[in-house]
Amino acid sequence: MPPELNARQQEILDFLAQTIRERGFPPTFREIAEHCGFRSTQAVSRHLEALEKMGCIHRESGARSIRLASRLLEEPDSTEPVRMVPLVGEVAAGRPILAVEDIEDRLPVRQDWLPVHERSFFLRVRGDSMAEGIQAGDLVLVDPGVRVHRAEIVVAMIEDEATVKRFYPEADRVVLRSDNPTYADIVVSRDFRVVGRVSALIRKYR
Amino acid sequence: MPPELNARQQEILDFLAQTIRERGFPPTFREIAEHCGFRSTQAVSRHLEALEKMGCIHRESGARSIRLASRLLEEPDSTEPVRMVPLVGEVAAGRPILAVEDIEDRLPVRQDWLPVHERSFFLRVRGDSMAEGIQAGDLVLVDPGVRVHRAEIVVAMIEDEATVKRFYPEADRVVLRSDNPTYADIVVSRDFRVVGRVSALIRKYR
DNA sequence: TTGACAAGTGAACGGATGTTCACTAGAATT
DNA sequence: AATTCTAGTGAACATCCGTTCACTTGTCAA
Numbered sequence: 001m002p003p004e005l006n007a008r009q010q011e012i013l014d015f016l017a018q019t020i021r022e023r024g025f026p027p028t029f030r031e032i033a034e035h036c037g038f039r040s041t042q043a044v045s046r047h048l049e050a051l052e053k054m055g056c057i058h059r060e061s062g063a064r065s066i067r068l069a070s071r072l073l074e075e076p077d078s079t080e081p082v083r084m085v086p087l088v089g090e091v092a093a094g095r096p097i098l099a100v101e102d103i104e105d106r107l108p109v110r111q112d113w114l115p116v117h118e119r120s121f122f123l124r125v126r127g128d129s130m131a132e133g134i135q136a137g138d139l140v141l142v143d144p145g146v147r148v149h150r151a152e153i154v155v156a157m158i159e160d161e162a163t164v165k166r167f168y169p170e171a172d173r174v175v176l177r178s179d180n181p182t183y184a185d186i187v188v189s190r191d192f193r194v195v196g197r198v199s200a201l202i203r204k205y206r
Numbered sequence: 207m208p209p210e211l212n213a214r215q216q217e218i219l220d221f222l223a224q225t226i227r228e229r230g231f232p233p234t235f236r237e238i239a240e241h242c243g244f245r246s247t248q249a250v251s252r253h254l255e256a257l258e259k260m261g262c263i264h265r266e267s268g269a270r271s272i273r274l275a276s277r278l279l280e281e282p283d284s285t286e287p288v289r290m291v292p293l294v295g296e297v298a299a300g301r302p303i304l305a306v307e308d309i310e311d312r313l314p315v316r317q318d319w320l321p322v323h324e325r326s327f328f329l330r331v332r333g334d335s336m337a338e339g340i341q342a343g344d345l346v347l348v349d350p351g352v353r354v355h356r357a358e359i360v361v362a363m364i365e366d367e368a369t370v371k372r373f374y375p376e377a378d379r380v381v382l383r384s385d386n387p388t389y390a391d392i393v394v395s396r397d398f399r400v401v402g403r404v405s406a407l408i409r410k411y412r
Numbered sequence: 413t414t415g416a417c418a419a420g421t422g423a424a425c426g427g428a429t430g431t432t433c434a435c436t437a438g439a440a441t442t
Numbered sequence: 443a444a445t446t447c448t449a450g451t452g453a454a455c456a457t458c459c460g461t462t463c464a465c466t467t468g469t470c471a472a
Contacts, residue, residue, distance in 0.1 A: 008419085021325055022350045022401060023266070024273030025231045028459060040421050041460070047419095060229070063269030063428070063459055067230030082288060082314045108288040108314035113410065132338035132385075153411060179338075201409040204319065205359060214449085234429060246451050247430070253449090269429055269458065 011036060012047055013056060016068055026066040081111035087122040087139060091155055091162045107139065113200060115143050122202075123155065123162075129178040130164050138203045140164065144196035153198040158188060164198065217242060218253055219262060222274055232272040264351065273351060291315045293328040293345060297361055297368045313345065319406060321349050328408070329361065329368075335384040336370050344409045346370065350402035359404040364394060370404060 015035050019027045029041040029048075038044060048066070051057045058067045084106040107122055114120050125138045130153070134140065142155050154167045156176055165176035165186065176186040221241050225233045235247040235254075244250060254272070257263045264273045290312040313328055320326050328345045336359070340346065348361050360373045362382055371382035371392065382392040 020230075021327070023271075024226075024325070024351065025270050028268065029461095030459075038420070040423090042422090042462085043420050045461070061428095061460085062234065064231050065229075065460095084288075108316060110314060133341060135339060197411075199411050201407075201411070203407040203409075205403075205405050205407070235431095236429075244450070246453095248432085248452085249450050251431075267430085267458095271430095 006047075006050075008036065009047055009051055009054075009056075012044075013051065013068075016057070016066060020068065026064045028064055082108045083111050083114060083118075085109045085114070085120055085122055085141065087124065089123055090126050091123040091140070091164055107202065109141065109200070113141075115146055117145060119144050120196075120199075125164060129180055129183050131180045133179050134164060134201060135203065138201055140198045141200035141202070142196040143199045146197050146199075148194055148197050155195040155198060156188075157193045157195055158186065159191060162195065167194070212253075212256075214242065215253055215257055215260075215262075218250075219257065219274075222263070222272060226274065232270045234270055275351070287317050288314045289317050289320060291320070291326055291328055291347065293330065295329055296332050297329040297346070297370055313408065315347065315406070319347075321352055325350050326402075326405075331370060335386055335389050337386045339385050340370060340407060341409065344407055346404045347406035347408070348402040349405045352403050352405075354400055354403050361401040361404060362394075363399045363401055364392065365397060368401065373400070 012032060015032060016026060019025075019031070027035070029044045032044045032048075033039070033041050036044070048057065048059065052059055056069050058069065059065055060067075085108075086103040087105040087107060088103055104124075105122075109120075120141060120143050122139045123142055125134055125140055126136055128136060134153075140153075140155070148154055148167050150168060152167055153164060154176075155162055156165055156167070158176075163176070163186075165178060168175040168177060173187055173189045174192070176188060176192075178185075218238060221238060222232060225231075225237070233241075235250045238250045238254075239245070239247050242250070254263065254265065258265055262275055264275055265271055266273075291314075292309040293311040293313060294309055310330075311328075315326075326347060326349050329348055331340055331344045331346055332342055334342060340359075346359075346361070354360050354373050356374060357372055359370060360382075361368055362371055362373070364382075369382070369392075371384060374381040374383060379393055379395045380398070382394065382398075384391075
């Protein structure tokens with residue numbers, strides 16, 4: 001919509017957005033000048049004038065009285081397709097998948113990140129078998145019933161025990177390898193099952 | 207959560223939130239005084255001082271340099287448990303934060319994972335300075351304007367370059383440390399800025 | 413070459429703005 | 443009754459900040 005934006009104008013617009021986002025209020029003329037390398041506030045004044053004429057900003061009188069046009073506002077009610085995916089248990093110790101009644105929680109995931117079948121779920125990771133890439137407490141998104149390729153990360157069931165490993169199929173057996181080199185490879189033939197592919201990971205700090 | 211708020215303090219806090227929401231920047235002392243019916247800016251000064259001590263606002267020097275802390279900037283219709291958080295750029299190389307027009311994408315995040323101020327955003331990580339825990343391509347959720355504690359992960363700006371590091375404050379300087387031991391510590395004094403705390407991480411496989 | 417124009421410099425100006433100091437009135441505390 | 447605390451007044455002040463004016467520089471078209 002805004003026909004042509006100068007490089008300088010774009011730079012100032014970026015700086016305005018950044019400052020407002022990080023500090024909570026707009027910068028002064030002199031702060032803008034310093035950012036752009038100007039030695040005069042007059043240059044800022046004229047650029048802001050141009051930006052206002054183009055409708056990118058709106059100004060009132062007084063210090064820092066700059067408001068960005070409506071594109072800045074984030075619409076939280078956008079109709080993005082999001083699905084709430086259940087967190088159903090833990091992996092790498094004990095029984096991995098609990099009954100549906102034991103859904104601990106639900107986390108939002110964009111629908112285009114999920115396969116169509118609606119059976120994905122989250123598991124909380126225990127242990128450090130995939131450290132440091134996957135850490136204890138991380139939540140892995142597991143897609144059951146999708147094709148797993150070589151070296152992808154899977155949740156595998158081995159004798160009633162579930163673990164997160166990389167998947168290396170061979171002629172008549174499968175090697176399950178940890179990213180953490182202190183864990184030895186696990187070679188399995190038929191006494192195991194791939195629960196699903198790990199397609200994403202969510203980590204919450206603190 | 208906030209211990210006890212005076213009626214006046216609540217009135218000022220409401221006025222701050224309303225002004226910021228409607229005008230895009232905070233009011234001046236005299237505007238606050240006029241709203242409250244004060245005839246002196248000194249009363250405003252002391253109330254703001256008290257509010258800052260209670261952690262409700264944060265102030266810098268200069269005109270209108272008031273930032274509301276966490277809880278108060280939310281719209282009254284925030285019953286949604288999920289908020290779409292914008293992905294606004296990359297970090298660890300070049301310019302870190304692009305204009306608001308350049309929102310690449312939006313990702314859903316549970317609202318109770320976010321501070322209430324609605325200014326959180328995602329950045330895509332480049333490089334391996336925090337490997338293996340944080341890998342290239344990961345999306346980090348950045349909360350600007352929250353207190354950062356020792357050893358937490360932050361996005362820091364050092365001379366127009368943004369990086370993800372662990373934050374170790376010392377007497378009159380700050381050590382920024384990579385998890386990846388092949389990167390040396392960066393010691394900075396004043397020529398840097400903490401953009402925000404990294405509070406979560408999302409990784410998409412394949 | 414000339415002229416127009418956009419972009420920036422440098423300095424000065426005046427008003428806006430946060431700060432400070434001395435003081436008052438009422439309420440709570442001792 | 444004396445003292446302290448809270449909340450606000452009023453004025454003075456230094457500085458921050460947007461505005462304005464005159465001038466310079468480089469580019470492009472006529």
